[in-house]
Amino acid sequence: EDQVTQSPEALRLQEGESSSLNCSYTVSGLRGLFWYRQDPGKGPEFLFTLYSAGEEKEKERLKATLTKKESFLHITAPKPEDSATYLCAVQAGDSNSGYALNFGKGTSLLVTP
Amino acid sequence: NAGVTQTPKFQVLKTGQSMTLQCAQDMNHEYMSWYRQDPGMGLRLIHYSVGAGITDQGEVPNGYNVSRSTTEDFPLRLLSAAPSQTSVYFCASSYSKGAHSSTDTQYFGPGTRLTVL
Numbered sequence: 001e002d003q004v005t006q007s008p009e010a011l012r013l014q015e016g017e018s019s020s021l022n023c024s025y026t027v028s029g030l031r032g033l034f035w036y037r038q039d040p041g042k043g044p045e046f047l048f049t050l051y052s053a054g055e056e057k058e059k060e061r062l063k064a065t066l067t068k069k070e071s072f073l074h075i076t077a078p079k080p081e082d083s084a085t086y087l088c089a090v091q092a093g094d095s096n097s098g099y100a101l102n103f104g105k106g107t108s109l110l111v112t113p
Numbered sequence: 114n115a116g117v118t119q120t121p122k123f124q125v126l127k128t129g130q131s132m133t134l135q136c137a138q139d140m141n142h143e144y145m146s147w148y149r150q151d152p153g154m155g156l157r158l159i160h161y162s163v164g165a166g167i168t169d170q171g172e173v174p175n176g177y178n179v180s181r182s183t184t185e186d187f188p189l190r191l192l193s194a195a196p197s198q199t200s201v202y203f204c205a206s207s208y209s210k211g212a213h214s215s216t217d218t219q220y221f222g223p224g225t226r227l228t229v230l
Binding site: 004031032034036041042043044045046049087089091099100101102103104105106 | 155
């Protein structure tokens with residue numbers, strides 16, 4: 001059974017204090033690993049897709065990396081506006097799954113000034 | 114483009130009532146899906162569609178029906194609402210269901226917050 005585990009559940013950082021969020025996964029035939037950001041009362045907002053081990057993607061202060069067992073979302077010098085819940089999801093590579101995204105429970109990030 | 118839109122934003126129902134949650138997208142996406150999000154749990158797939166006229170069940174389909182008569186619209190029907198269906202519902206769409214590329218990225222709507230009393 002596909003599983004996605006995110007850690008920590010919650011993280012509090014001071015502005016400028018870099019850190020990493022973890023997403024460990026087990027899936028039969030990874031099609032893609034997705035990172036989303038979700039603000040309170042809003043829908044998930046797409047950040048990155050990673051397809052193969054060793055791949056890295058960057059956007060502003062965020063950098064996502066992928067290995068065969070986990071993905072990291074590195075946040076460099078965060079700002080208060082980076083406060084949100086970050087969701088990780090994996091997509092299995094077979095049509096029987098409906099190409100569904102299997103989500104972790106998320107990491108709630110709070111960045112204080 | 115408006116992207117993925119959902120109506121209503123909020124809804125309160127009594128047990129046993131029925132209603133339809135609307136979802137529309139203007140990006141000509143083939144794949145559309147419905148998820149529910151509950152506290153302490155990840156988003157879970159309810160139903161999905163790989164194109165007009167084709168739908169299938171996801172992880173938690175009981176108590177919900179869907180249809181896909183057009184590419185743009187994918188309504189979710191609650192047949193007889195129960196308190197266990199209190200949740201936030203998200204609709205998502207992506208261009209391609211099968212290509213190994215950025216076209217299979219799923220984009221989410223703003224959600225409908227449903228309370229069943």
